[in-house]
Amino acid sequence: MKFMLMMHAPRGKGDWAVMDWSPEALKAHIDFMMKFNKELAEAGELVGAEGLDMPSQARIVRASVNGPPEVTDGPFAESKEFLAGYWIVDVETAARAHEIAARASAAPGPKGAPLNMAIEVRQVMSGPPADV
Amino acid sequence: MTGADERAPGPDERLLRELTPQVVGAITRRFGDFSAAEDAVQEALIAAATQWPREGVPTNPRGWLIQVAARRMTDHIRSESARRRREASSAPADDSIVPAVDEIMPGDHDDTLTLLFMCCHPALTRSSAIALTLRAVGGLTTAEIARAHFVPEPTMAQRISRAKQSIRTSDVPFSLPSERERAARLDAVLHVLYLIFNEGYATTSGPKLQRADLSSEAIRLARALHHLIPDDGEVEGLLALMLLTDARRTARTDAGGELVPLDEQDRRLWDRQQIREGVALVTRALARGSVGPYQLQAAIAAIHDEAARADETDWRQIAALYALLRRMSDNPMVALNHAIAIAMIDGPAAGLSMLDALDGDSRIAGHFRLDAVRGHLHERAGNPERAIAHFRAAAEKTTSTPERNFLMKKAAALAAARRGS
Numbered sequence: 001m002k003f004m005l006m007m008h009a010p011r012g013k014g015d016w017a018v019m020d021w022s023p024e025a026l027k028a029h030i031d032f033m034m035k036f037n038k039e040l041a042e043a044g045e046l047v048g049a050e051g052l053d054m055p056s057q058a059r060i061v062r063a064s065v066n067g068p069p070e071v072t073d074g075p076f077a078e079s080k081e082f083l084a085g086y087w088i089v090d091v092e093t094a095a096r097a098h099e100i101a102a103r104a105s106a107a108p109g110p111k112g113a114p115l116n117m118a119i120e121v122r123q124v125m126s127g128p129p130a131d132v
Numbered sequence: 133m134t135g136a137d138e139r140a141p142g143p144d145e146r147l148l149r150e151l152t153p154q155v156v157g158a159i160t161r162r163f164g165d166f167s168a169a170e171d172a173v174q175e176a177l178i179a180a181a182t183q184w185p186r187e188g189v190p191t192n193p194r195g196w197l198i199q200v201a202a203r204r205m206t207d208h209i210r211s212e213s214a215r216r217r218r219e220a221s222s223a224p225a226d227d228s229i230v231p232a233v234d235e236i237m238p239g240d241h242d243d244t245l246t247l248l249f250m251c252c253h254p255a256l257t258r259s260s261a262i263a264l265t266l267r268a269v270g271g272l273t274t275a276e277i278a279r280a281h282f283v284p285e286p287t288m289a290q291r292i293s294r295a296k297q298s299i300r301t302s303d304v305p306f307s308l309p310s311e312r313e314r315a316a317r318l319d320a321v322l323h324v325l326y327l328i329f330n331e332g333y334a335t336t337s338g339p340k341l342q343r344a345d346l347s348s349e350a351i352r353l354a355r356a357l358h359h360l361i362p363d364d365g366e367v368e369g370l371l372a373l374m375l376l377t378d379a380r381r382t383a384r385t386d387a388g389g390e391l392v393p394l395d396e397q398d399r400r401l402w403d404r405q406q407i408r409e410g411v412a413l414v415t416r417a418l419a420r421g422s423v424g425p426y427q428l429q430a431a432i433a434a435i436h437d438e439a440a441r442a443d444e445t446d447w448r449q450i451a452a453l454y455a456l457l458r459r460m461s462d463n464p465m466v467a468l469n470h471a472i473a474i475a476m477i478d479g480p481a482a483g484l485s486m487l488d489a490l491d492g493d494s495r496i497a498g499h500f501r502l503d504a505v506r507g508h509l510h511e512r513a514g515n516p517e518r519a520i521a522h523f524r525a526a527a528e529k530t531t532s533t534p535e536r537n538f539l540m541k542k543a544a545a546l547a548a549a550r551r552g553s
Contacts, residue, residue, distance in 0.1 A: 001531075002282075044260070044291030047283050090283050092259055125533045126282070 002047060002090050002124035003097035005104060009084035009117055011055065021110045028108045036103060040089060045100070051085035058082075081118065088124065097121055144184050147193060148177055149352070152271030155197045157243025160306055163205050166250070167296040170268050172208060176201035177271060244269065245360045246308050248353075249317055251295075252324040255302035260295035261324045262331075267292055270349055280346050281331075318361075322370050322426065325354050329374050333381070347378055368417035369427030375410035376433035379403040391534045395442035407437045428457045447476035464496035472505060480513040500529035504539060516546045 010017055018026065040046040060074035087104070091097050101121050106114035152173065159169040176197045190196040251265040266272045266280075278288035298304075309317040332346030354371040361367050383401035386392050414430040432453050439445040454470035457463075467490060475483025487506060490496050503526035510519035523543035530536050 041287060042290055044263075044287050044289075044294055046287050090259075090281070090287070092257055123531050125531055125536070 001092070001094065001097070002088055002126050003094070004122050004124055005087040005089065005097070005101050006120040006122070007084045007086065007104060007117055008081040008120060010115075011080055011082055017110070025108065025110045025112060028112060032107050036107075037087075040087070040100065045089045045091050045096075047088040047090050049085070049087040052083060055082040094121075094123070097123075144181070144189065147189070148180055148197075149271035150356075151194050151197055152177065153244035153247050153269045153356075154194060154242055155201055156268050157247050158198050158241075159201050159205060160247070161241075161243060162202070163209070164306075166299065166306055168208055169201070169205060170296070172201040172204035173197070174267070174273070175204045177273070242360075243306075244356060246306060248321050248357065249309055250299065250304055250306060252321040253299065253302070253304045253317075254320050255304055256295050256298045258324065258327060260291050260298065261320075262328055263288060263291045264295040265324055265353070266328065266349065270353060272349070318364070318366070321357070322366060325350050325357070326370060326373075326426075328353070329378075333377065347374070347381070350374060351378060363420075365417040365420045365422050366424040366426050368413050369424060369430045372410040372413035372417065372430035373426055373433055375406045375413070376430055376437050379406040379410065379437060385534070389534065391538045393538075394436065399440065402437065407434075410434060411438065423456070423460075425457060425460055428453050428460070445476070447473050451477060464490055464493045465501070468496065468501060468505060472508075475509055475512070480509040483509050484513070498529065500526040500535075500539075503529065504535075507539070507542065511542075511546065516550055519543075520546045520550075 012018070012020070018029075021029070037046065037049055040049075055074075058074045060072050062070045062072075064070050087100070089097060089100055091100070098121060101119040105117050105119045107117065109115035155176065156166075156170050156173045159173055160166045163169055179200055180193075180197060184190075184193075248265065248269050251268050252261050256264065263277055263281075266277045267274065272280075274289050274292060275285050277292075278285040281288065308314075329347050329350035332348070332350060351371070351374050354367070354374055358367050358371050379402050380394075380397065382403075383397040383399065384392060392398075410430065411434050414427060414434055417427045418431065432450055435446050435450050435453075451470065451473035454466060454473055457466050458470060468487070471483045471486035471490075474486055484506065487502065487509075490502060496502055503522045507519045507522035507526060510516075510522060520543045523539050523546070527536050527539035527543065530539065
């Protein structure tokens, strides 16, 4: 079964709070993520993982009735969290996907303590249709 | 991706796939190291795939593959022992353990069955057993297996190497299981082949068409197994079940890739040849007298396949077979299908009341199929409001896109009809 694990990171002041972290804390966080991805790949469970650029760079595009599509800054300023990146894993059970998400959630934060980020877990629609 | 990825295997490729388990068996038997032997055979397969089309298929293709694989294996052992010598300079050279290529007697010994038992060993997770079986027994490349599962090649390579590791750490022997273990181990083999078949059957439309290859591959492996164990009713039953189910493949989706339910399928599209073969197999299996779950499921599939029209389906016989199946295995999905058959005989209310018992079964209580079936039965009972609610609930819970589209359309059509009336 495939699952998408979406990392909802705290937005912090205006942009990603990560800008205020100490170099050591940043290094610990990045090392954690690299090791985490390597382990998933070695377990034969990683389908894909990508980090996304900063929310300040995001654009919201909407088709308009007449004329060119509207392109505005996004995401919505009031949101406290944003999608920082995602993993797609192929695992035997939903419980295993939750276990992986829990590890990602515990990535070290600015003081070295686990961030406890919200990881949204959604199954990828790839199940078998039953004979109807 | 080009269409080349989706084409059926050519004659050389088919021959290579057939020979793979025999060659892996011969090399493993000779050198003892399954993991390295299997890698060596994959290299030999790649060499054959490039050389044979250019130079022609050798007169003894099996011998050719064994020679090339043995040479690779010899190189592997030499470099390993050189490495060990470097690490412990006092260790003596152990080139003596490398056998000459002509010492490997191809003979007429076929280790395919031993290999199959090994790759499907219960010590492996099912997903790694599937991957290893496809490679070592099926002769597929890692890239092909990865593509069929929609995962990157390195991920699949890791899964296969972990499967080999499990075999090593669990001391799974390269030998046939003992008489005592045999039934349980054969069940594990049948289950893995069944899972491979289902994975292929699950997605049969659009860009995912290539997965149909997995169904064909499962049928080929089941056929090989049946050839090796011709007198086992469950092996025969599984092969029959696959053929009888796969016979409906083309009719199962419409031109747009959407699901077509069994009672609306164009039965002229069903593969008659496969149905005849499946029916013959299951008839012979049942005549043996030791009935098992695969035979019963095949018998049910045969009844569907033999009905010229949906309303000519012999639901009484189907219900009787499901009742037998329920006595054999405590599976809520079987109980669900039994309720459908009862509803076809005694009416939707009878089916619905049977479903109530399943609400207390945690294995199926929240499953979309329970809602989907309730939707159908309420629709037939003339209760569209409840049908819509159940179809919507089922659409929310399913993880199959064609299934979700089908259920949402059912709910939408019923809702529109209500507004119209």
